[in-house]
Amino acid sequence: MARSKTRSGLIAALDIGTSKVCCFIARPDRSGQPKIIGIGHNMSKGLQSGSIANLDAAQEVVLAAVNAAEKMAGQTIETVIVNLSGGRPESETHTIELPLGSRPIGNLEIRKLNDQKDALLRQAGDELIHTVPLGFRVDQSVGLGDPRGMYGSVVGLDLHFVRTQIAALRNLETLLARCHLEIEETVVTPLASGLSALTPDQRELGATVIDMGAGTTSVAVFHGGQVIYTASFPVGGAHVTRDIAYGLNTSLSHAERLxxxxxxxLTSPSDDQEILAVPVIGDEDDANVNHVPRSMLINIIKPRLEETFELIRDQLEENGLSQIGGRSIMLTGGASQLNAxxxxxxQMFERPATIASPHGVTGMxxxxxxxxxxxxAGLLLRAVEQQNDPLSEAMNHIRQSGGRFGRLGAWLKENF
Structure with a gap:
C-alpha cells in the first residue's frame, strides 16, 4: 500500500500542472477516508505541457502552495505523493507464463511467477513508474484471482506497465528536493484523476477517464478494478486559448476570458446574433476593440477539441480498448469545464459523456x-487505498502460511 505520511501521520498530495499547483494535506478518518485539513493552490510558473521548463519558477509556486496548505493545517509536511503530467507515459501489457505438469497449481508456481515478475521489473529499469498485476490466467481463462488448486497446461500472470521518460522523473525529483520534500510515490495524472472521478463499480465494470488539463490531455482506462491503459497527449486548454488569441488577434488573457x-x-442557432467585444492585442487601455459574432469564437474552439477527442478515440481503437473502456466517458480536469x-x-465517442468532480474525500x-x-484528490485516495492485486494477495497468503519450517513443509508437499 502506497502511503505518503508526515511524522504526524498526515498524508500530503501535490498536483503540479501546467496552469496550477495544488497541495492538499489530509488526515484519514476512522473509516480510512481522507479528510482535508489544509489547502494551498496558485497559478503555475515554469511548466510547459506538464513538464518542468524552469526549475526556479516552478520551485517558487510549489513552495507557495505547500506553505499555504501547511499554514492552514497547522502542520509541516516532509513527504508527498505527487503526480506526473509530462514525460509522455506509455502503457505496456506483459504476460509471464509457466508450464504446468499433472499437479494442480500450488505455492511453488505462484512464487515462480513472482520471481519472473521481479526479474522483468529489474530489466525494465528506472523508466517504469507503475506495475499493475491484472490477474492470473490458466490456459484460455483470463482475469482470474487466486488460481491455486486449479489444473491446466499453462499458468500465467498479466501485467500492466507504465513507462515514462527518465528525464521527466529526474526533473520532478530535483524540484521536490529543492523544496525539501521527499517523494513517497509518483503517480501519472490520469490514474490519480480516475481514482477520484470514478466509483468502485465504474472501475470494476469498465470506464474511460479523460483528464483535460491546460497543457496535456490524458486518458486512463479502468477495468476489473484496475487501470489497464494510460496515454497522454500534449494538447490542452491552453492550446485552445492560444488558438483564440491568434484567430481573434487578442491577448492570451483576453482569449482566456472569452x-x-x-x-x-458546440454551436447554437443564436451564436450569429450574439456579438462579442474583443480587445485588440497591444492596446493596453482596451479602447480599440473588434466586434465579432460568438459563432466565430466557437468555430475556433470546436476544431481543436474535435482533434483532441479524435486522437484519444483512435488510440483506444488501435489498442482494442473501445469496448473494454465501458459505455461511458468521464471527463475531468480544468479544461473539461467548457460549456457543452x-x-x-x-458525439465523438458515440456514448454518454459526463463531467466528473472528485469524490471519496471530505473537507474539500x-x-x-x-x-x-x-x-x-485522487492522489490522497491513492495514498490511503489498499492496492489489492491478485499476485500480492496470493503471495501474502503464502507468507502467512508459516515460517521457515512451514514453507519447507509446503515445498516438500508440492514437490514429492
Whole structure:
C-alpha cells in the first residue's frame, strides 16, 4: 500500500500542472477516508505541457502552495505523493507464463511467477513508474484471482506497465528536493484523476477517464478494478486559448476570458446574433476593440477539441480498448469545464459523456471541489487505498502460511 505520511501521520498530495499547483494535506478518518485539513493552490510558473521548463519558477509556486496548505493545517509536511503530467507515459501489457505438469497449481508456481515478475521489473529499469498485476490466467481463462488448486497446461500472470521518460522523473525529483520534500510515490495524472472521478463499480465494470488539463490531455482506462491503459497527449486548454488569441488577434488573457465566459464546444442557432467585444492585442487601455459574432469564437474552439477527442478515440481503437473502456466517458480536469464539452465528447465517442468532480474525500472547500482538482484528490485516495492485486494477495497468503519450517513443509508437499 502506497502511503505518503508526515511524522504526524498526515498524508500530503501535490498536483503540479501546467496552469496550477495544488497541495492538499489530509488526515484519514476512522473509516480510512481522507479528510482535508489544509489547502494551498496558485497559478503555475515554469511548466510547459506538464513538464518542468524552469526549475526556479516552478520551485517558487510549489513552495507557495505547500506553505499555504501547511499554514492552514497547522502542520509541516516532509513527504508527498505527487503526480506526473509530462514525460509522455506509455502503457505496456506483459504476460509471464509457466508450464504446468499433472499437479494442480500450488505455492511453488505462484512464487515462480513472482520471481519472473521481479526479474522483468529489474530489466525494465528506472523508466517504469507503475506495475499493475491484472490477474492470473490458466490456459484460455483470463482475469482470474487466486488460481491455486486449479489444473491446466499453462499458468500465467498479466501485467500492466507504465513507462515514462527518465528525464521527466529526474526533473520532478530535483524540484521536490529543492523544496525539501521527499517523494513517497509518483503517480501519472490520469490514474490519480480516475481514482477520484470514478466509483468502485465504474472501475470494476469498465470506464474511460479523460483528464483535460491546460497543457496535456490524458486518458486512463479502468477495468476489473484496475487501470489497464494510460496515454497522454500534449494538447490542452491552453492550446485552445492560444488558438483564440491568434484567430481573434487578442491577448492570451483576453482569449482566456472569452473562452471562459462565452466559449462553447458546440454551436447554437443564436451564436450569429450574439456579438462579442474583443480587445485588440497591444492596446493596453482596451479602447480599440473588434466586434465579432460568438459563432466565430466557437468555430475556433470546436476544431481543436474535435482533434483532441479524435486522437484519444483512435488510440483506444488501435489498442482494442473501445469496448473494454465501458459505455461511458468521464471527463475531468480544468479544461473539461467548457460549456457543452460533454455533449461534443458524447458525439465523438458515440456514448454518454459526463463531467466528473472528485469524490471519496471530505473537507474539500467549494472552490476546490470541481473537476480541476480531481487529480489532487485522487492522489490522497491513492495514498490511503489498499492496492489489492491478485499476485500480492496470493503471495501474502503464502507468507502467512508459516515460517521457515512451514514453507519447507509446503515445498516438500508440492514437490514429492
Amino acid at each position: 473562452k471562459t465566459l462565452h466559449g462553447s464546444a 464539452i460533454a455533449d461534443l465528447a458524447g 472547500a467549494q472552490a476546490t471541489s470541481g473537476p480541476a482538482f480531481s487529480a489532487c
